[in-house]
Amino acid sequence: MTSLTDDPATVLASGIDITPEQYGVGARFTLSAYDSDYVRIILGALGGVDASGLATETNDISTFVTGSEQRVAQYLRDVIAATAASGAHVSVAILLSRGCPGELQCALPAGVSALGAAPVTLASTGIRASAHWSLYPLLDAGAPSGSATPADHMTPIYSAIEQAKVEGVYSGSDHFATRLDGDLASVLETVANAWIAVGATVQHVATHVTLSINSPSHSG
Helix, strand or coil, X not given: CCCCXXXXXXXXXXXCCCCHHHHCCEEEEEEEEECCCHHHHHHHHHHHCCCCCCEEEECCCXXXXXXXXXXXXXXHHHHHHHHHCCCCXXXXXXXXXXXXXXXXXXXXXXXXXXXXXXXXXXXXXXXXXXXXXXXXXECCCCCCCCCCCCCCCHHHHHHHHHHHHHCCCEEEEEXXXXXXXXXXXXXXXXXXXXXXXXXXXXXXXXXXEEEEXXXXXXXX
């Protein structure tokens, strides 16, 4: 495990001194490389990229990473790109979460609700990625006081899909997911920035994406 640095840049702009780790910002992801040498490929990718400013922990199922949104997104890009550089067909399942009400390491000070964060920017990788993406604004508060209307979780989801179209990575809707195609960095930017944008108004937000790279379906 690496330690989370006390970097002022990782403190969320909220008027409250709270680190991303305290707010529950992070990801859990599982890498799969369809190659007989998958152990070397996966462990090499996990151990070969810069994890400064992050805390990471890998077990037999998945890898957990926490830190600022920017650093988490960069780390995911770099680990996935390193895995894909093997040429093997790679599949990655990623869960991003922020604003957790009761995570193992999450300790929110009293009075903290939804907090904003700056959008992430990622340099292009030249690696084509396809993805199925789902976004979950977890509106724990339910309907507004005195309202008979259920809490509206679909409006931010539709807004995120429209933004994916603007960014040129939207490829259509499938059952339970939106399809994205594009440079690995562009796909991760779209996913992460939708997660961050919803998190400015909804405290607990999770998003799930399954990436496919170097698929035999794309050959030729």
